[in-house]
Amino acid sequence: AVHGSSPQRVGAKIWVDEDGGIDGTVGGGAVEARVIEEARAVAREGGFRLLKLHLTAELAMCCGGSMEFAIVEVDDGHAFFAELRAGVVEPRTWSCILEGEGRGQLGWGRREGERTYIEDAVPIARMLVFGGGHVAHALAPLATTLGFKVVVIDDRPEWATEMRFPNCERRLQTPQDFFFGDAIRATDWVVIVTRSHALDQEILERVAPM
Secondary structure, eight states: OEESSOSSOTTOOEEEOTTSOEEEOSSSHHHHHHHHHHHHHHHHHOSEEEEEEETTTTTOOSSOOEEEEEEEOOOTTOHHHHHHHHOOSSOEEEEEEEESTTTTOEEESOOOSSEEEEEEEOOOOEEEEEOOSHHHHHHHHHHHHTTOEEEEEOSOTTTSOTTTSTTSEEEOSOHHHHHHHOOOOTTOEEEEOOSOHHHHHHHHHHHTTO
């Protein structure tokens, strides 16, 4: 929960592993340092904690608001978290019981408790980039930074390389082969920058009616 001015919104998440690795953010600064400290304690001791912090009164931050965090211990191989972190293909609802019977339990669907956090997990938007040339090379890292799952489709092995497209999925295939084996989703973004205007038009004619 968030009340008043704060450095993050409801739903912000951070993953803290036993080795000190961190993924995500709940706002940075003193509040994030405190959450990381509590998360490491939960990792050592197990269980579940509900942490409430007033950013100014307790942490001397200038924000003025307050934030509440649910800190849950999970096994890295937990099926639910593995699916959630990998990203869903279709929207799904998940929940975590904050208070009452089953406190700290989480999973798919709506769970009943005195207080329950409920969130709709939506698919990570894919950006399908047809062509691995100079435009794609400049665009892909920007799109990745913005949160897209970037898929580069090009049948030239010297262009669709990990060095040129780190943190991207690379499909070493023609656009025709891609369409044969994969379906474009309603949430996909499509960028057409191949080496052939005729091929660009063919791809556009395929995706425009979708």
